[in-house]
Amino acid sequence: MPVTPEQQAEIDAQRAMRHQTARATVPGMEAHLYEAKPVLDHGFIRVIDYMGDDNAITQAARVSYGKGTKSVQNDEGLIRYLMRHWHSTPFEMCEIKLHVKLPVFVARQWIRHRTANVNEYSARYSILDREFYIPAPEHLAAQSVINNQGRGEALQGDEAARVLEFLKADSNRAYDHYEEMISEDGQQGLARELARMNLPANIYTQWYWKVDLHNLFHFLRLRADSHAQYEIRVYADAICDVVKDWVPFAYGAFEDYRMGGAQLSGRGVECLRRMLSGEEVTQETSGMSKGEWREFMAIAKPN
Numbered sequence: 001m002p003v004t005p006e007q008q009a010e011i012d013a014q015r016a017m018r019h020q021t022a023r024a025t026v027p028g029m030e031a032h033l034y035e036a037k038p039v040l041d042h043g044f045i046r047v048i049d050y051m052g053d054d055n056a057i058t059q060a061a062r063v064s065y066g067k068g069t070k071s072v073q074n075d076e077g078l079i080r081y082l083m084r085h086w087h088s089t090p091f092e093m094c095e096i097k098l099h100v101k102l103p104v105f106v107a108r109q110w111i112r113h114r115t116a117n118v119n120e121y122s123a124r125y126s127i128l129d130r131e132f133y134i135p136a137p138e139h140l141a142a143q144s145v146i147n148n149q150g151r152g153e154a155l156q157g158d159e160a161a162r163v164l165e166f167l168k169a170d171s172n173r174a175y176d177h178y179e180e181m182i183s184e185d186g187q188q189g190l191a192r193e194l195a196r197m198n199l200p201a202n203i204y205t206q207w208y209w210k211v212d213l214h215n216l217f218h219f220l221r222l223r224a225d226s227h228a229q230y231e232i233r234v235y236a237d238a239i240c241d242v243v244k245d246w247v248p249f250a251y252g253a254f255e256d257y258r259m260g261g262a263q264l265s266g267r268g269v270e271c272l273r274r275m276l277s278g279e280e281v282t283q284e285t286s287g288m289s290k291g292e293w294r295e296f297m298a299i300a301k302p303n
């Protein structure tokens with residue numbers, strides 16, 4: 001269960017509260033505030049707070065560029081210009097604070113993004129819940145044969161059932177032992193900070209994660225991408241759904257230039273020009289490695 005009835009009551013109370021403010025607020029974002037959006041089997045993301053909007057980005061840009069921004073008349077055009085030219089600091093004027101519940105192995109990938117502020121649930125201080133990520137059958141995939149860092153077709157039949165059984169039984173057995181070790185019934189009870197070490201990486205943890213929009217876009221570029229592991233990608237996708245309601249112009253520019261756009265090397269640009277002028281260019285004549293060529297062709301001539 002992503003949120004308990006007590007947590008839901010707390011969320012409802014937070015959502016019912018109203019404060020008067022002279023600060024800029026965004027109706028689309030106000031609608032998301034505090035609400036837990038389910039991700040995976042027990043996880044969620046929820047917006048705890050935010051600062052800034054599309055206007056905060058253009059305001060900051062107009063301070064730094066002064067009269068130079070006059071040539072770009074509207075806010076959307078200016079935001080697209082900033083994104084296109086990698087002028088990132090105006091995007092740092094917006095911030096978001098999320099409460100995230102996620103499996104530990106997803107948290108390990110997530111925490112690699114160092115440009116954020118984090119406070120995690122303490123398993124030294126508190127007892128972790130018996131909540132483990134068990135993939136849905138369609139996500140119980142075999143090892144990919146073409147990508148060591150990827151997965152292939154979903155497991156079927158007996159193999160799928162056996163793997164699911166391992167995952168469930170191992171998680172529960174580890175948790176039973178965790179509970180037994182910390183129990184103070186007729187024994188001293190092992191410290192929580194030590195007992196937790198036998199828990200598997202699919203147990204859920206929680207944290208508050210605060211990040212500015214520039215670094216959030218960097219995170220989303222990498223983690224909402226098809227190369228990211230499914231289990232972190234679904235969190236990134238859920239965050240994208242929030243961000244598009246928060247800063248629609250900035251998100252639109254991000255989608256266009258970063259998610260939908262492509263980056264070419266100098267050789268790539270040269271090859272593209274040769275191809276456009278009618279020349280038959282091959283990997284051998286391109287000056288690119290096989291890997292580079294494959295990635296280049298996926299941009300230049302998909303399928």
Ligand SMILES: Cc1cc2nc3c(=O)[nH]c(=O)nc-3n(C[C@H](O)[C@H](O)[C@H](O)COP(=O)(O)OP(=O)(O)OC[C@H]3O[C@@H](n4cnc5c(N)ncnc54)[C@H](O)[C@@H]3O)c2cc1C
Nearest residue numbers: 109111112113114115116149215218219222223227228229
């Ligand atoms: C598909 C995928 C596969 C991956 N596989 C692996 C793997 O096999 N093994 C592994 O270890 N990691 C792996 N990673 C993690 C990856 O290498 C990065 O650590 C992670 O994506 C965070 O990126 P970042 O450092 O750019 O982000 P952040 O830490 O958020 O930093 C954002 C930007 O800030 C700047 N910055 C931050 N800190 C510093 C610093 N100390 N010095 C200089 N500049 C800084 C950099 O410009 C950086 O790009 C993988 C990531 C992805 C998306």
